[in-house]
Amino acid sequence: MNLFSLTTVGILDNVARKRIADIFPSLLDNVRYVVKDHLPYSINEIADGAYDNGIVYLHSRSILETAIHKIGHAIHYQLFNGEALGFHAYEIREFINHKEQFAEIFTEMIMKKSQNKQLDIQEEQCFKMILDYLSS
Structure with missing residues (x-):
């Protein structure tokens, strides 16, 4: 039995993956x-390469959107090489960088x-980018 899946963070990860x-x-x-x-925020800030290496950090107080956001980083790094993907600028959004975007x-x-x-x-x-990736 996978006991991690019974923890708050494990349950959160399972719900995010299902969504x-x-x-x-x-x-x-x-x-x-x-x-x-x-993982404290200050350590996460200096953990460059974590997403490239397939590590996603969650805290048990995370909400579903935070879990999906973190998995989104792993998808961006592993499937799209962490590159700026040129999203349409129709809607103004406040992002720190293309990775957060x-x-x-x-x-x-x-x-x-x-x-x-x-x-x-x-x-x-x-x-569409993800569908295109999956169909290639």
């Missing part, structure tokens, strides 16, 4: 990561798709 898989059934087959619990747009897209809500232009672009 993503409901929209992109095979997407997470292409991404590998290990969930680490209780992808993770935030991915999170909003997953949450809206799971609730059958309308996607904005950037979320539609993200959805």
Whole structure:
């Protein structure tokens, strides 16, 4: 029995993975990561390469959107090499950099798709990029 799956963080990761898989059934087959619990923010800031190496850090107080956001970083790094993907600038959003932009747009897209809500232009672009990746 996998006891991690019974912890708060394990349950959160399972819910996030299911939410993503409901929209992109095979997407997470292409991404590998290990969930680490209780990593302080200051250490996370200096953990360059963590996403490249398939490590996703969550804290047990994370919410579902945070888990999806972190998995979004792993997807961005592993499937799209962490590159700026040129999202349409139709909607003004405050992002620190293109890495946060992808993770935030991915999170909003997953949450809206799971609730059958309308996607904005950037979320539609993200959805199409992932579908294109999966069909290649």
